[in-house]
Amino acid sequence: MRTSWLAAALVAITLISGCGEGSTAGDSGDKDAPTIALFLPESKTTRYEAFDRPLFEAKVKALCADCKLLYQNADQDAAKQQQQVEAALAQGADVLVLDAVDASAVASLVNQAKQKKVPVIAYDRLISAISYEYYVSFNNVRVGEMQGQALLDAMTKAGTVDKGKIVMINGAPTDPSSADYKTGAHKVLDGKVQIGREFDTPDWSPDKAQQEMEQAITALGRDSIVGVLSANDGMASGAIAAMKRAGFPTLPPITGQDAELAAVQRILTGEQYMTIYLNIRAEAEKAAELAVALGRGEKPAAPTTVNNGTAAIPSFLLDPIPVTADKVKETIVKDGFYKASEICTAEVAAACAKAGIQ
Numbered sequence: 001m002r003t004s005w006l007a008a009a010l011v012a013i014t015l016i017s018g019c020g021e022g023s024t025a026g027d028s029g030d031k032d033a034p035t036i037a038l039f040l041p042e043s044k045t046t047r048y049e050a051f052d053r054p055l056f057e058a059k060v061k062a063l064c065a066d067c068k069l070l071y072q073n074a075d076q077d078a079a080k081q082q083q084q085v086e087a088a089l090a091q092g093a094d095v096l097v098l099d100a101v102d103a104s105a106v107a108s109l110v111n112q113a114k115q116k117k118v119p120v121i122a123y124d125r126l127i128s129a130i131s132y133e134y135y136v137s138f139n140n141v142r143v144g145e146m147q148g149q150a151l152l153d154a155m156t157k158a159g160t161v162d163k164g165k166i167v168m169i170n171g172a173p174t175d176p177s178s179a180d181y182k183t184g185a186h187k188v189l190d191g192k193v194q195i196g197r198e199f200d201t202p203d204w205s206p207d208k209a210q211q212e213m214e215q216a217i218t219a220l221g222r223d224s225i226v227g228v229l230s231a232n233d234g235m236a237s238g239a240i241a242a243m244k245r246a247g248f249p250t251l252p253p254i255t256g257q258d259a260e261l262a263a264v265q266r267i268l269t270g271e272q273y274m275t276i277y278l279n280i281r282a283e284a285e286k287a288a289e290l291a292v293a294l295g296r297g298e299k300p301a302a303p304t305t306v307n308n309g310t311a312a313i314p315s316f317l318l319d320p321i322p323v324t325a326d327k328v329k330e331t332i333v334k335d336g337f338y339k340a341s342e343i344c345t346a347e348v349a350a351a352c353a354k355a356g357i358q
Helices: 002-015 047-063 078-090 107-115 140-158 176-189 206-220 233-245 261-269 280-295 329-333 346-354
Strands: 035-040 068-073 095-098 120-123 134-138 165-170 194-200 225-230 275-277 304-307 312-318 321-323
Touching: 035 047, 035 078, 035 280, 047 068, 047 280, 068 078, 078 095, 078 107, 095 107, 095 280, 107 120, 120 280, 134 140, 134 280, 140 176, 140 225, 140 275, 140 321, 165 176, 165 206, 165 233, 194 206, 206 225, 206 233, 225 233, 233 261, 261 275, 261 346, 280 312, 321 329
Parallel strands: 035 068, 035 095, 095 120, 120 134, 134 312, 165 194, 165 225
Antiparallel strands: 275 321, 304 312
């Protein structure tokens, strides 16, 4: 269950030498105890600090007890991330695992690493314009396709496909995954629904998503909106807040991604239609395995490649899973991503019982 692996992760974190802000690395080039640096982009999305970081760090320590770990979160600040990466290189990092704030603007950082013969893994977001060792993520176009299909299915069931317009709230334009999600959603939705308003949301901000939804309601009219394609759960929360504030008698179906706890609860109570469940454990642990291997001078074969505009990057792409209320028990709860007791608070207890979650 999730409690046990999170506890193990937290224990591992306390054992990490030199981890976190202001930490220092050991000597570079030690194949038995390489220094691995992990850089995550922001903390507004709960997954990074709650899952990606502890899972990655725990797996590294399980594979390499003597490995040294550096960790930094950029808080959605590209300039801050640049300073963090440059500092890690100066401190002797042997491997970089980089989830870029602005994936189109970090080629210079990757180049700095290449000059020092430090391998780079692009984590979650594809870095463009330069070659590097690996890319570890999910099939992002497929995520968008699943979101679009789920929304279309919900609207078809409600008989509202031709009764109004949808609003699309896409992710940050600096995140190349956002473009993939959008591409996938449009592949499913174009020609089948009317898109009344579409937004690219800076920083994946729930607050900005709420403002965008308010603009859409003002422009289109409350009664004409029959669906909302939100690229993730945080922005879905903002859109839902805007619709509640506008007095929607019934919320239209709305999509999400990341299986945030609050979103899973909203799905069970009917405020949100679905989320995309990403097996972050598998993603973080694969990145950790590759980082340790690279630190030891090894280079495992990848099952596929992804063209980043400059090179075919050896890639590990995991499968996303669409989750509606009837699928929460067999996916999120079964995997131990959340315990039933965490989901089924007093406000959600009746909905949990209906979904067979105890």
